[in-house]
Amino acid sequence: MKKSWKRIAPLAGLLAALVWVCGASAQEYPVATKTLKNGMKILVQPDSSIPNVALYTFYKIGSRNERPGTTGLSHFFEHMMFNGAKKYGPGDLDKVMEANGGSNNAYTTRNVTVYQDWFPRSALELIFDIEADRIENLSFDPKKIESERGVVASERRTSVDGENEGVLGEQLWATAFMAHTYQWPVVGWMSDIEHWTMADLKHHFEMGYSPSNATMVVVGDVKPEEVFALAEKYLEPIPAHAPPPPVTTVEPEQIGERRLVVHKPAELPLLMIAYHVPQTDNPDFYALNVLRSILFQGESSRMYQRLVDKDQIALDVGSESDSAFDPTLLIIDAQPKEGVEPEKCEKAIYEEIQRVKNSQVTDQELEKAKNFRLAEFYRQVRTINGRANTIGTYEVFFGNYQKLFDAAKNYSAVTKDDVQRVAQKYLGANNRTVATLLPENEGKGKP
Amino acid sequence: MRDSLEVLKHGVNQIPHPAKDVDREMRSGQAGIRDENRFALMLGVALLLGVALMSGGVAQAQGVKLPPHEKVVLPNGLTVLLLEKHSVPMVNVSGIVKAGAVVDPAGMEGLASTTAGLLRKGTKTRTAQQFSEEIDFIGGNFGADAGSDYTSFGAEFLSKDTAKGLDLVADAVMHPTFSQGEVDKLLAQSVDGVKAAKDSARDVIFEYYEGYLYDGKGYGRPTGGDESSLKKVQRAAIVKFYEMYYTPGNTILAIAGDFKTEEMKKKIEEVFGGWTGKAAPAVKMEALGSRKGKRLLLVDKGDATQTYFAVGNVGISVMDPDRTAVQVVNTVFGSRFTSMLNEALRVESGLTYGASSFFSPEKEPGPFAMFSFTRNETTEKAIDLMLEVLKKLHTEGVSAEELASAKSYMKGQFPPSIETSGQLAGVIARFEFYGQTDDEVNEREKRIDAVTPEIAKLMIAKHFPLDDLTFVLVGKAAEIGPVVKKYAEKQDAKEIAAPGFWEGRK
Numbered sequence: 001m002k003k004s005w006k007r008i009a010p011l012a013g014l015l016a017a018l019v020w021v022c023g024a025s026a027q028e029y030p031v032a033t034k035t036l037k038n039g040m041k042i043l044v045q046p047d048s049s050i051p052n053v054a055l056y057t058f059y060k061i062g063s064r065n066e067r068p069g070t071t072g073l074s075h076f077f078e079h080m081m082f083n084g085a086k087k088y089g090p091g092d093l094d095k096v097m098e099a100n101g102g103s104n105n106a107y108t109t110r111n112v113t114v115y116q117d118w119f120p121r122s123a124l125e126l127i128f129d130i131e132a133d134r135i136e137n138l139s140f141d142p143k144k145i146e147s148e149r150g151v152v153a154s155e156r157r158t159s160v161d162g163e164n165e166g167v168l169g170e171q172l173w174a175t176a177f178m179a180h181t182y183q184w185p186v187v188g189w190m191s192d193i194e195h196w197t198m199a200d201l202k203h204h205f206e207m208g209y210s211p212s213n214a215t216m217v218v219v220g221d222v223k224p225e226e227v228f229a230l231a232e233k234y235l236e237p238i239p240a241h242a243p244p245p246p247v248t249t250v251e252p253e254q255i256g257e258r259r260l261v262v263h264k265p266a267e268l269p270l271l272m273i274a275y276h277v278p279q280t281d282n283p284d285f286y287a288l289n290v291l292r293s294i295l296f297q298g299e300s301s302r303m304y305q306r307l308v309d310k311d312q313i314a315l316d317v318g319s320e321s322d323s324a325f326d327p328t329l330l331i332i333d334a335q336p337k338e339g340v341e342p343e344k345c346e347k348a349i350y351e352e353i354q355r356v357k358n359s360q361v362t363d364q365e366l367e368k369a370k371n372f373r374l375a376e377f378y379r380q381v382r383t384i385n386g387r388a389n390t391i392g393t394y395e396v397f398f399g400n401y402q403k404l405f406d407a408a409k410n411y412s413a414v415t416k417d418d419v420q421r422v423a424q425k426y427l428g429a430n431n432r433t434v435a436t437l438l439p440e441n442e443g444k445g446k447p
Numbered sequence: 448m449r450d451s452l453e454v455l456k457h458g459v460n461q462i463p464h465p466a467k468d469v470d471r472e473m474r475s476g477q478a479g480i481r482d483e484n485r486f487a488l489m490l491g492v493a494l495l496l497g498v499a500l501m502s503g504g505v506a507q508a509q510g511v512k513l514p515p516h517e518k519v520v521l522p523n524g525l526t527v528l529l530l531e532k533h534s535v536p537m538v539n540v541s542g543i544v545k546a547g548a549v550v551d552p553a554g555m556e557g558l559a560s561t562t563a564g565l566l567r568k569g570t571k572t573r574t575a576q577q578f579s580e581e582i583d584f585i586g587g588n589f590g591a592d593a594g595s596d597y598t599s600f601g602a603e604f605l606s607k608d609t610a611k612g613l614d615l616v617a618d619a620v621m622h623p624t625f626s627q628g629e630v631d632k633l634l635a636q637s638v639d640g641v642k643a644a645k646d647s648a649r650d651v652i653f654e655y656y657e658g659y660l661y662d663g664k665g666y667g668r669p670t671g672g673d674e675s676s677l678k679k680v681q682r683a684a685i686v687k688f689y690e691m692y693y694t695p696g697n698t699i700l701a702i703a704g705d706f707k708t709e710e711m712k713k714k715i716e717e718v719f720g721g722w723t724g725k726a727a728p729a730v731k732m733e734a735l736g737s738r739k740g741k742r743l744l745l746v747d748k749g750d751a752t753q754t755y756f757a758v759g760n761v762g763i764s765v766m767d768p769d770r771t772a773v774q775v776v777n778t779v780f781g782s783r784f785t786s787m788l789n790e791a792l793r794v795e796s797g798l799t800y801g802a803s804s805f806f807s808p809e810k811e812p813g814p815f816a817m818f819s820f821t822r823n824e825t826t827e828k829a830i831d832l833m834l835e836v837l838k839k840l841h842t843e844g845v846s847a848e849e850l851a852s853a854k855s856y857m858k859g860q861f862p863p864s865i866e867t868s869g870q871l872a873g874v875i876a877r878f879e880f881y882g883q884t885d886d887e888v889n890e891r892e893k894r895i896d897a898v899t900p901e902i903a904k905l906m907i908a909k910h911f912p913l914d915d916l917t918f919v920l921v922g923k924a925a926e927i928g929p930v931v932k933k934y935a936e937k938q939d940a941k942e943i944a945a946p947g948f949w950e951g952r953k
Contacts, residue, residue: 049534050862051509091794094785099852101859103784120509120859150797157753158800158820164646265750267642267944298583300576309576312632315639337639368584375586375605378535382867441944 029381031391031401032224034231038240039212042231043391043401044224047384053220054388055117055127058396061208062111063188064181064326065244070200072188075108076152077204081115082106083144086137090144093130100126110182111325112396113208118385121221125230132234135214138205140198149193156187164270165333168262168437175260176274176329176433180251212240217392220384251276251327258433263440268315270437271342273349274329277321277426280397286410287418288330288426292319293369294361294419295352296332300368302352303332311348313340323397330426342436356423360416373411511862513888516875517708519715523722524696527715528875530703532868536606538704540616541872543880544598545699546692548670549732555679557672559593561633562685562693566591566600566619568629573618575629582615589615595666596730596810597880598692603869606705609714617718620693630682638677645943648748648755648921649820654948656757656919659744659939660814661735663951674946694724701876704868734811737761741935742917747924748943754826754922755818758833760912762806762815765881769906771894773806776906778853779845780804780836781817785852791836792819798829806910810881815910823923827930830918841913845903854895861891 032044062074082104084090097104102119117127160166170185177183187193216235218227254276278284295303296319307314315335322328334345381387395401516530551558567582567589568575582589587604600620604612644650654669661667672680700719702711737760763773774782781788781804792802802819817837821829845853865871865888878887918934920927921943932938941949 050511050866052859052862091785091790095852098783098785098856101855103856103860118860118863120862123859147795147797151793151800154753154798154821155800157822158649161752162648267646268639298588299579300583305576308636309632312635315636315643335639335643337635338642364584368586371584371586373586375537375603378537378605379603382535382537383863384866385863 028405029387029391032228033401034224034228036211036231036236038236038238039210040231040235040238041215041395042228042235043215043217043395044222044227045217045219045387045391046222046224047219047387048221050384051121051221052384053117053119053121053124053127053218053222054383054385055119055131055219056217056388056392057115057131058215058217058392059113059115059208060111060213060325060396061113061204061244062109063184063186064110064247065208066181066184066188068184069192070188070196070204071184071192072152072156072186073192073196073200073204074113074208075186075188076148076193076196077201077208078106078108078113078115079148079152080140080145080201081134081138083148084139084141085134086139087133088130089139090141093134096126097123097130102127108186109322110186110328111323114389114392116385116388124222124226128230128234131216132238135209135211135235136238138209140201142198145198145201152187153190153193156190156193160185160187164264164266164437167264168270168272168435169331171260171262172272172274172331172433172435173329175258175435176254176276177251180249180326181247182251182324182326182328206241207244210241210243211235211238213243215392215395217388217395219388219391247326254431254433256430260433260435262435262437264437265441266437266439268338269336269340269342269439271334271336271345272435273332273346274433274435275332275426275428275431276327277330278327279325280323280328281399284422284425286407287414287422288321289373290366290369290411290414291356291419291422292321292330293372294365295319295356297369297372302355303349306352307334307345307348313337313348314345317345317349323393325397342438346434350429353423353427356420357427359420361419363416366414366416366419370411370414509858509862509892511865511888513865513874513885514871516703516871518879519712521695521716521720523720524694525719525722526699526879527712527719528699528701528872528879529706529708529711530701530868530871530875531706531708532703532871533705535868536705537868538604538606538609538612538702538706539867539869539872540600540602540612541701541703541869541876542600542616542620543699543701543876544600544693545697545880546688546727546730547593547597548595548668549665550688550692550730551668551672551676552684554676555672555684556668556670556676557637558680558684558688559598560671561630561637561677561680562625562688563591563593563598563600564633564637565625565629565685566623568633569624569626570618570622571624572622578615578619581611585611587612587615589619591619593670595668595670595813599876601869601873609706609711613714613718617722620698621719621722623689625682625685625689627682630685634677634680637672638674641671641674641677648751648753648943651943651948652746652755652757652818652919652921653814653816655744655746655921655941656759656816656917657814658949658951659742659919660738660759660761660917661951663949665732665735665811666809666813667735667949667951669948673948676947690724692727694727695719695722696724697727699876699879701872701879703872703875732811735761736812737912737915738917739915740937741915742937742939743931743935744917744919744939744941744949745924745928745931746919746921746941746943748921749923749925751823751921751923753820753822754829754920754927755820756826756830756833756918756920756922757816757818758830758916758918759804759814759816760915760917761812763808763910764812765808765810765883767808767812769910770808771891772898772902772906773910775850775853775857775895775898776845776903776911777804777806778857779849779903780840780911783853783856787836787840788817788819788833791832792821792829796832798825798832802829802833823926826920826922826927830931830934837911837913840907840911844907845900847900850898850900850903854898857895858892 585608591600788802
């Protein structure tokens, strides 16, 4: 229950982390696939090292498919998927699953909604029965909607409003995007959480939850044939319907720096800098990840060495980028030390960025980044759970899980020139949004 | 530490931080398996492996066993545990130095933790930067930190880099130099780290809870130190701490992963055989029994829109004979999604994103707590409800059906907690430290099955106190102060920005 206070620089992570680099030396995991008649795709990766199964269902619907007024609906809907269908009524899903040794969770991003089941292999058929019931026959109990509204509001308070990173990050996205639907928070604006209706929910279900919009990944102590047979029995009869309408809005090119400031009570300030970068399946994905590794990965990375170790102006510095269907953001975050103006961290970050633009990174740095990706790959696939998430993420964001196997080749192909080129192309002043949180404490003076 | 934008079904996800998808919203936050050193709070499965081990089980007997492993004691006294696992080409090292934060001198909390943090910050042959460069270059990692009972260090690398990886671990553990520059740097970061943590109520509520519960003694002292105590930590004390406790006879080294045991033994002897040191003094700690009466600490966070609250008492120790039965009951009561607490506070009333309870056993009795959070206006309603659920546990007990479900859940959820080399190395190291045997895993299902409704009833009476309760709340005192007066006659208050957590009555 305790921890020390040294802050850990966030792992650069994400999709990139799921990829391995040295193709020849990396392990392969055989995946069996089947597409049901209704368009739902099933991927199975058998592994009997523990008597358990991880089952992930990815729906290609997230907050990017929402509209002003109902922001956060995808995530709220995700909650409702646990609140009762025809055979398994309100509360039954969790009770039955847990009584059979299983557990579940789900997550929503700007792009996808993902349902996760973890269970002993003995519960395999039951899980299919449960999943089919809620995909086909979800019910909308007005009382459940009201109580779940309170749950989501509490979640928003704890994960966004109660966290400086949450508050600042939300405003950063809202400022960096002015046209595209990535601009609002996944959890939704509080006033939207308070106002969405039963009709909104029903519409969302019809829009996003066609089997043809879903990909199921099953990893663990199963045989592909038994999974396919269960899928045919339980899922195939569910009719397909129209997929969500395409998101056609394209964010106009940013043509000048944007800045925003948040004043709130806080112990320490916070800094976030966002650059627009392409969507996940863009070829620059690999070079950008190598660049991020060199800048942010580990205590030997350039940014850590500069801001945390040498200048000692920050507690930590890191970067994030999510898996995305549309052009997204590369976000740099830094926690300035007490008494350090965020601008000082900002300046140091820009100087380091300038350095990668001006001259090539070293051979040693390039190799280090590739080694990191190889080790990170094994960290991702060493559990049945991590593997299910990885395979599904590749299938959904690259359009084919096989891309996992090309990644080795793609990372090996990244050159020092590529790293320099993507730094020059994407990390420019006109392409950035800078968000700063400044503590405003009673008695300590206000700005 | 920046998982801020996740949105889940419930608080703690089982994803071992894989794709750290930014802006992910989850249904809940059930803590499955996380890095050992992480703070897994939310739904209070906080105990991680500890709990899982004691509590887990199988629907139909899953029959999981701990893989075979070997123990060797080197002539210099170092205990080495080796477990082969070839599923991925990686090696994990999990070490324990048998002295943790409980031996920090009074007023110098954070000494053990700072000593651990400095291991990689410069050795006789490597600067901090060189160490980082070398471990990063092989895609590996190394970390060390102190808990209450012991200090742990760990590393992970690809098996092709075993020689380099072991060399780095040995160098950090055997030859740290604690240069003044690095000492100053780390201490300054740690002080700011405390302040940054205080910006998030959920990151610090258990520091206050444990501080108040143990009145600033024993497990009530902050393992990472606080703003005042860290300023008293000096290089000389660090060196003394290191020399006294970091000795081969006082250390357990568990290695699991892709290697051949006989070859690894030789390598370990080569690398660690030359380590010397005097016998370390035995760690003594005065154990605190459960607290009598009702007491309440209100930590004022002026901008809070939600109140975070923990309610409980001193719980059980790692070797408590009741441990399995307590975990079975706690599964029903507060450590899964359909637990009594989560059903009442979240599912049925929508008052919160999550409510849970946990036991955090240590060598001596560790804390027991019920935990949740709710908006300022519903603070009273939520705490009242929590206490009602506790009362219901006593009056109605646990039904046969609930008991069967909990057993099945514990068994079914257990295998993924001993799936990886890193998890296994951690498990065998802790078993060695606490004097547990493999039966903790191998006999687990049997022990779970042995818990009857009668035993459950006894556990409730004995380990889930109804009248002797310690309350700790972090929230906006101006709004919630008046309504929480009713919970305890003895009331204390503190500003969150004031240095420290709860140091106890002087």
